[in-house]
């Protein structure tokens with residue numbers, strides 16, 4: 001389908017938007033949750049899973065970015081934490097001067113270098129989360145917050161956008177269209193509140209519409225990542241058409257409440273088979289998107305599991321939007337830095353099997369020896385990733401029938417490996433030492449017909 005010269009605010013016109021190659025091939029993005037909640041940076045660790053509809057979950061929400069909501073639920077651990085550390089009468093928005101003071105130490109170029117070294121091809125920053133505070137000096141005045149509580153003193157969005165683009169990555173922006181606790185404060189205490197606390201007034205619709213247009217015009221984001229929903233009074237289709245007309249190779253997520261999206265956005269969920277529709281799993285390195293000082297090794301995904309997660313997602317036509325929750329002064333916790341460095345080191349050696357690849361006829365396979373495999377292809381080359389340590393010195397890849405001229409090698413090591421066909425299987429003798437760790441990629445050139 002030819003993209004329209006000018007997008008109109010209709011589903012028909014929006015659905016003619018082609019998925020840009022940069023996004024289809026990027027595979028890894030870094031999500032950043034940064035805001036007033038980064039000051040207290042705390043949430044209970046009682047719920048390892050994310051069963052959002054469980055009332056006990058809402059009271060013990062592991063999402064530290066929901067601090068303001070949970071601190072107002074009587075008897076919640078977050079309320080107790082707040083009273084103990086700040087006092088019962090400390091108003092949440094009084095974190096603003098503390099945020100601005102800490103943010104003075106923040107170095108956007110350092111973040112950008114860390115994300116680039118982790119192998120990310122794009123970054124998505126929270127510009128306004130459910131709390132309503134903005135990370136750019138919006139000209140659209142918030143009707144309820146005091147003047148010096150509305151937005152960060154620095155143009156955090158602008159500074160990071162420049163730093164990220166300088167490192168050759170795309171810059172995307174998150175906006176919480178569906179919740180704004182300065183318009184409808186809630187709190188959300190029961191599953192039915194998830195719907196009733198969504199602001200739908202004319203005033204909020206106009207406010208959200210004006211702010212997202214401001215973000216589009218000021219920063220031309222490559223990803224428009226709206227969260228929760230979009231107010232019916234906020235003209236979602238107009239927003240999306242204006243966005244594509246301003247950023248034709250931009251992409252939009254599926255949380256605007258209308259039947260158009262460039263990608264779906266499962267959260268802390270991966271798919272169990274190849275999806276024709278592009279998708280992007282978003283999740284934290286731990287259980288939270290915002291910084292949670294209570295999280296340590298046990299709560300943070302292990303490097304080998306993180307690498308396996310990325311390979312699994314890519315083999316099924318997905319991207320991973322991996323979240324970092326920095327402290328208010330911009331510090332990224334060592335436990336998070338370590339995972340980013342491990343992922344970067346792995347992608348440095350094996351990125352060829354990830355970036356700009358496509359799913360093969362199947363995503364998952366195994367060896368006769370019991371190894372777990374994932375497949376990706378690009379330009380006639382099949383990449384077979386063995387997740388974890390190989391279970392034998394000779395591996396028999398089930399249902400892989402090489403052609404005479406197929407060459408087999410391991411990424412990160414020079415030289416071809418000996419192989420022989422064994423019925424419908426491919427048998428490969430492994431070299432003494434396999435380069436790298438956690439997962440190993442076998443490259444089969446001129447395999448795919």
Ligand code: GLC
Nearest residue numbers: 063065066227228267282289
């Ligand atoms: C959910 C959470 C929100 C988080 C978002 C990221 O909507 O409410 O806190 O920012 O997911 O996917």
